[in-house]
Amino acid sequence: MNGLDASLAEVKALIQGLKPRAGLAVAVCPPATLVAQVAALAGKAVDVGGQDCHPKPSGAFTGDVSAEMLRDAGATWTIVGHSERRQYHAESDALIASKAQAAWRAGLGAIICIGETEAERLAGREEEVVDRQLATSVPDEAATKLTAVAYEPVWAIGTGRTPTNEDIAKMHRHIRERLVARFGDAGCAIDILYGGSVNPKNAKDILAQPEVGGALVGGASLKAEDFLSIIAAAPI
Numbered sequence: 001m002n003g004l005d006a007s008l009a010e011v012k013a014l015i016q017g018l019k020p021r022a023g024l025a026v027a028v029c030p031p032a033t034l035v036a037q038v039a040a041l042a043g044k045a046v047d048v049g050g051q052d053c054h055p056k057p058s059g060a061f062t063g064d065v066s067a068e069m070l071r072d073a074g075a076t077w078t079i080v081g082h083s084e085r086r087q088y089h090a091e092s093d094a095l096i097a098s099k100a101q102a103a104w105r106a107g108l109g110a111i112i113c114i115g116e117t118e119a120e121r122l123a124g125r126e127e128e129v130v131d132r133q134l135a136t137s138v139p140d141e142a143a144t145k146l147t148a149v150a151y152e153p154v155w156a157i158g159t160g161r162t163p164t165n166e167d168i169a170k171m172h173r174h175i176r177e178r179l180v181a182r183f184g185d186a187g188c189a190i191d192i193l194y195g196g197s198v199n200p201k202n203a204k205d206i207l208a209q210p211e212v213g214g215a216l217v218g219g220a221s222l223k224a225e226d227f228l229s230i231i232a233a234a235p236i
Helices: 005-017 032-042 067-073 083-088 093-105 118-122 126-137 165-188 203-207 224-232
Strands: 047-050 077-080 109-114 147-151 191-195 214-216
Touching: 005 032, 005 224, 032 047, 032 067, 047 067, 067 093, 077 093, 093 109, 093 126, 109 126, 118 126, 126 165, 147 165, 165 191, 165 203, 203 214
Parallel strands: 047 077, 077 109, 109 147, 147 191, 191 214
Antiparallel strands: none
16 A cells, blocks of 8 residues: 555656566556556556456445456556455455456456465464465466466565575475476466565575566565666576
């Protein structure tokens, strides 16, 4: 819940500072109030996504935004199942799966978020939690639709704390194994993003880890200079 009209200056700076590279994809997911404006500014330089969507295409759901509305505003992606939606809005795995299906229905790609809390990690249950979320938040259609899975350890979001590079690599390898076991070769094509206090100082090391196919950037994306530094750290 960040971003006002004045924030468009940062989007302009991002686009102006972006150096296109083969194999590099950049997306910005602003609040729904700015999706259309950001899409108009971004053109083909940067993809635009929503931060959430409702499972239904329309109806008596005052205050909600459908995937079709996001598409109409110029979005090509939407995030579903972000840990803050799970925590503060009590979103279930089943609801998140239905939102991913809504995204595909509207022609959007779905970034499906998974990840354990600090208590779950301290209890040694991080793989168990991630396995459950992969099984029930990621629909079967993910094998044939535009999909990314974002691993975001909840305790690392906005705290400045990150898992060790070894922990990140271990979990991403585990997620890849589960995706391949479920979807076969199609499971190899689903990007696995890392999210959780990614910043210009740690981005290079995080993005260099095996099976880390990109980053889901939070606070550091609010400043074009910081976001551009993270983008520049991506190995191609």
